Amino acid sequence: MKIGFIGLGIMGKPMSKNLMKAGYSLVVCDRNQAAVDDVVAAGAKSAATAKAVAAECDVIITMLPNSPNVKEAVLGKDGVMEGAKAGTVIIDMSSIAPLASREIYAEVEKKGVDMLDAPVSGGEPKAIDGTLSVMVGGKKAVFDKYYDIMKAMAGSVVYTGEIGAGNVTKLANQVIVALNIAAMSEALILATKAGVNPELVYQAIRGGLAGSTVLDAKAPMVLNRNFKPGFRIDLHIKDLQNALDTSHEIGTSLPLTAAVMEMMQALRADGHGTSDHSALACYYEKLAKTEIK
Ligand code: NAD
Numbered sequence: 001m002k003i004g005f006i007g008l009g010i011m012g013k014p015m016s017k018n019l020m021k022a023g024y025s026l027v028v029c030d031r032n033q034a035a036v037d038d039v040v041a042a043g044a045k046s047a048a049t050a051k052a053v054a055a056e057c058d059v060i061i062t063m064l065p066n067s068p069n070v071k072e073a074v075l076g077k078d079g080v081m082e083g084a085k086a087g088t089v090i091i092d093m094s095s096i097a098p099l100a101s102r103e104i105y106a107e108v109e110k111k112g113v114d115m116l117d118a119p120v121s122g123g124e125p126k127a128i129d130g131t132l133s134v135m136v137g138g139k140k141a142v143f144d145k146y147y148d149i150m151k152a153m154a155g156s157v158v159y160t161g162e163i164g165a166g167n168v169t170k171l172a173n174q175v176i177v178a179l180n181i182a183a184m185s186e187a188l189i190l191a192t193k194a195g196v197n198p199e200l201v202y203q204a205i206r207g208g209l210a211g212s213t214v215l216d217a218k219a220p221m222v223l224n225r226n227f228k229p230g231f232r233i234d235l236h237i238k239d240l241q242n243a244l245d246t247s248h249e250i251g252t253s254l255p256l257t258a259a260v261m262e263m264m265q266a267l268r269a270d271g272h273g274t275s276d277h278s279a280l281a282c283y284y285e286k287l288a289k290t291e292i293k
């Protein structure tokens with residue numbers, strides 16, 4: 001089966017390579033020629049536009065930054081819908097607003113094209129290992145039919161409901177991750193300021209109830225002063241904005257998410273937008289005039 005893959009960034013590049021390792025033929029496209037060249041060298045064919053990708057493939061995967069990028073690549077000029085035929089399926093694996101997923105689906109459905117929203121969690125290391133967690137919205141029958149394609153990039157692929165449900169699940173994930181990193185930062189600054197070695201605090205608590213995947217991934221980064229992304233503050237701001245917008249649309253509130261969003265906004269203003277989200281620790285360090293070490 002020939003699969004189109006649009007968006008070969010930090011995540012899309014290793015994900016596309018894992019699809020080829022699983023035996024699928026790929027036609028790829030990205031605005032960044034260096035990324036295209038890299039994936040072509042691994043065996044893919046390239047196309048100049050999303051329209052040209054869609055003309056050759058029955059399944060199109062998109063892995064783009066945010067809602068406007070996906071709308072442009074799918075519905076815009078030279079986009080997927082200009083080349084797609086009825087029966088094509090779009091699997092959007094980007095993390096975007098659930099409302100945008102539903103809007104895009106409403107448009108593509110008019111032309112007999114189906115869609116799953118299938119964002120991922122796990123970051124670059126799990127994209128490389130092929131052990132991402134995928135959370136999927138759309139028709140169950142379409143999910144079942146394309147499960148194997150998603151599983152070629154993932155450790156788990158879970159159906160969460162109708163179109164948009166994948167991205168609602170991803171927003172829940174992003175709220176938990178952001179609040180965990182903030183909690184970890186708050187705890188490590190407390191330990192440091194109180195004169196206890198934060199490395200020993202981390203080692204002592206990681207096996208107990210405070211232990212978590214987030215703690216194990218991010219505490220070592222803070223302790224080693226390594227804020228190379230990983231997952232950029234800018235992208236997490238995008239996700240928290242989508243979470244806050246979605247919560248306001250449905251009449252609920254996310255007070256802790258709003259607080260962490262403001263910390264991330266302050267970090268971006270301070271030049272940390274392209275740092276890993278573990279740089280939330282730097283916000284606390286500035287308040288406490290203390291470095292976690
Ligand atoms: P990225 O910025 O590294 O890659 C995005 C790619 O899309 C770039 O190569 C860019 O050139 C390309 N692009 C943008 N618009 C395009 C268009 N119209 N046509 C063709 N190419 C286009 O982003 P990323 O880190 O790979 O993230 C992609 C998505 O995955 C985001 O929604 C992000 O939130 C999500 N995500 C990222 C991570 C992570 O750790 N990086 C983890 C989980 C989920």
